[in-house]
Amino acid sequence: MTGPYHRGEREAQLRAGLMEEAEVSGRAIRGTVPPVAAAFLTGQRLLVAGAADDRGDVWATVLTGPAGFLRARDEHSLSIAARPAPDDPLATVLERPVHLGMLAIEAATRRRMRMNGTSRPQDGGLLVDLDQVVANCPKYIQKRTPPEADAGRPAKARPPARRSDRLDEGQRRFLSGADTFFIATADEHGRADASHRGGNPGFLQVLSPTRVRWPDYTGNAMFLTLGNLLTNPRAGLVVPDYATGTTLHLTGAAEIVWDAGDSGGAGPADTGRAIEFTVTGVAELPGTLPAGWSPPALSRFNPPVTAGRVPSAV
Template sequence: MTGPYHRGEREVQRRAGLREEAEVSGRAIRDTVPPVAASFLTQQRLLVAGAADDRGDVWATVLTGPAGFLRTEDEHSLSIAARPAPADPLATVLERPVHLGMLAIEAATRRRMRMNGTARPRGGGLLVDLDQVVANCPKYIQKRTPPAADSGPASASPPEPPSPSLPGARRSDRLDDGQRRLLAGADTFFIATADEHGRADASHRGGNPGFLQAPSPTLVRWPDYTGNAMFLTLGNLLVNPRAGLVVPDYATGATLHLTGSARIVWDAEDARSPVPTPADTGRMVEFAVTGVAELPGTLPAGWSPPALSRFNPPVPAAGAPSAV
């Protein structure tokens, strides 16, 4: 490591011509949770988490609970009063110590906070020793409100373990037609990556519906929009192509989890699909799917319709020619 960045992140910054901007943004990376961020965490009901399994496959998931299920025990540690359901791809992974990438996101206010660290099981939840804390901007977050819920603090006692089965959970090695339609209509997904040493990270991706494409049952692609120049996700992909996606269905509460490998497409003309998705940067990511899990009831159902971010670039109509 040199400063806050590893070699993959620095190489992507260099190739994108944004090293100076990355140095400025890197000042926001720390290893402690400031008091204002600790207060934000206690209000959250949703946490995205990502990690690698025993085979090295990276998966992303979503943990939920009442306000208060996330708490900082001190400025270096995070307590999570939740664990994945047994059918979740990360359920067994989180039964042992593992490096975990995390993102707390509040769509109603377009606020988010990124945290990484080593998670250990504790009771029915997790305790995470943090080594990286990053505040992110609200860009590309669609504003939506979760269904009403008890906003009181979570119980201090450990939560009950999840039920031993999850009816309706499905696993496959490729996307079916319904899952491809979900991706085509999505305005939000989350991506988990890890560096060459297995240090995980979780991040948000958003855009107008259609920005996420599934040209085939085993290929997913999306544009890389202008961001904070850190390139924490692309930097990981440069040194370790394995990644995991989780796509929420805010209407039903189901989540679609994908694992596979990703490559950075620096020029859309190099893309495998004849109709690339335009990006303001010229960069795209292509993701080869090797595993699929669809889980019902991960999120509370019935979120409000989204107010799309004003920063979202336009997406051409299906079948229309596009240019970068």
């Protein structure tokens, strides 16, 4: 580690020419939960989590609960009163201690908080000893309001997960219209991280049943995700369907395209970078989220997506 960054993150910052900006942004990385963040956590109903499984495949998932299901027990630990469903890709992983990347996100206010640490089962939920806490900006978050309490969550048992090694036609169509997904990565030592990606519908392009692509928009210059990918290309995506409550989980390997060519949408978010992701596993889980979220108010920071053109980095 060099300061708050590991060698992959430093390499990405250097390659992007943003070393100085990363030094400034690094001041937002800490090892403890400040009081304002602890208060934010107690009001949240959704947590994105990511980790590597026993084979080294990285998966991302979503945990939900009523306000209060997340609680900072002290400035060094997070209590989560939820576990994944039995057929979730991370269900068995979280039955033992594992390094977990997490993102608490409140779409209604476009606020988010990133946390990483070592998780272990406790009292039907999880207890995480935190080693990294990061404040993130509201860029590219689509504003959405969740249903009241658990309204919209199915009363009967949900159907089992559907698994495959490639995307079917309906899944490809769904991804092509998505405006939000979450990505989990891990460094060479298995230390995980979870992050948000958002844009106008079409920013996530399906190239084939086993390949997707998205632009790497300008951010805070930390390169926590790309830095991990430089040391370990395995990654996991989870894409929520806010209307139905279904989540689509993908695992595979990601490749950074540093010079992606014509972005198809110029502007201050143009970086010239894109990510190409090869899918090796798919799990579709109904009923992960409460269904019936409000339609999105798209972020004003979202770059345009030009129809009919490959949306490389913007």
